[in-house]
Amino acid sequence: MATYNKRGYKPKTKPVKEEVEEFIDDSESTTAEVFGSLDEGANKAEEWFEKNQKPVIGIIVGVLVIALLYLAYNKFVAEPAEAEAANELVLAQDSFTTALEATNTSVKDSLYMVALNGKNGKYGLLDVADNYGGTAAGNLANYYAGMSYLEVKDYQKAISHLQDFSSDDQMLAPLAKGAIGDAFMQLGQPEEALGYYEKAAGLNANDFTTPRFLFKAGVTAIELGKNDAAVKYLTQVKEEYATSDYAAQVDLYLGQAQAGN
Known part of the structure; x- marks a missing residue:
């Protein structure tokens, strides 16, 4: 059957090719606007950095220095102090444990005092607590010192050291x-x-x-x-x-x- 166009008829929609071309043109325009905005933002950021370059670099360097100092402190100060404090605490702990196990009251009290004050040049609990206060061993020394004072009936000192323990x-x-x-x-x-x-x-x-x-x-x-x-x-x-x-x-x-x- 033959087909024909009615006189005066106009298509209501654009040809597909024309629509695609317009879509591509719009997309390219939008993309150009986006990249233009990004370029503008980058230029502003670059300008801001150039104006503030010195303080920004100063802050970065400061943060790096603090981080390095922290690592150095842990490596060369804190860790050796922890090890030294733990080593000094050993004898005092032994005296404390021996005192707990003793049955004679005078012997117990004597051993608790050795634990507190040390012996033969070795640190006691009080020395460890005073000289290594920022270490785990120094903190633990306060616990043992408080318990020792409780046993020898020096209650105020017991309270003081136990309150310092965390x-x-x-x-x-x-x-x-x-x-x-x-x-x-x-x-x-x-x-x-x-x-x-x-x-x-x-x-x-x-x-x-x-x-x-x-x-x-x-x-x-x-x-x-x-x-x-x-x-x-x-x-x-x-x-x-x-x-x-x-x-x-x-x-x-x-x-x-x-x-x-």
Whole structure:
């Protein structure tokens, strides 16, 4: 069948080739604008850098110098100090451990003093804490010193050294706080002692230190007339740490706390 164009008919759409050509022209125009903007931005950045070249380079050099100094400090100062402090701490730790195991009171006290003050030219715990305060060994020396002073009944010094000790260790952290509580109890300051027992009980929950200091917190709370707090702490020992050594003693004190309410 023959086809024909109606007279006066005009296509409503442009030929495909013309549309493609226009699209390419538009794309090239847009791309040129983008690159033009990028060139302009680059030129502005270059101009800014040229104007501020000296301070920028100064900042970069400063950062590099600080980084190098930090690395050098760690390599040539901090690391040797850590090793030296750890080496000095060994003898004092040995004396402390021997004192713990001793059964004779006078021998124990003597060994604790050796641990604190050193012997035969060797550093004691106090020397390590004073001379290597920024090291892990110096920090640990404060813990041992505090515990040693607690054992020889110098409670103020025990508190001072234990407060200088800082750790996230699961056992040492609560033991240090609890020992401060013990020292305050010996000084006749149960209110302060209770605060430290509560802190110790709340640190790093475990089957050893947590029931120990919950129990001490409960007993101290009874002494202070804080029976609600005592019931809370003692009940927690009974329910959550039933197999601990302190659980067997809870009922007696729990009864006192409940009777006082």
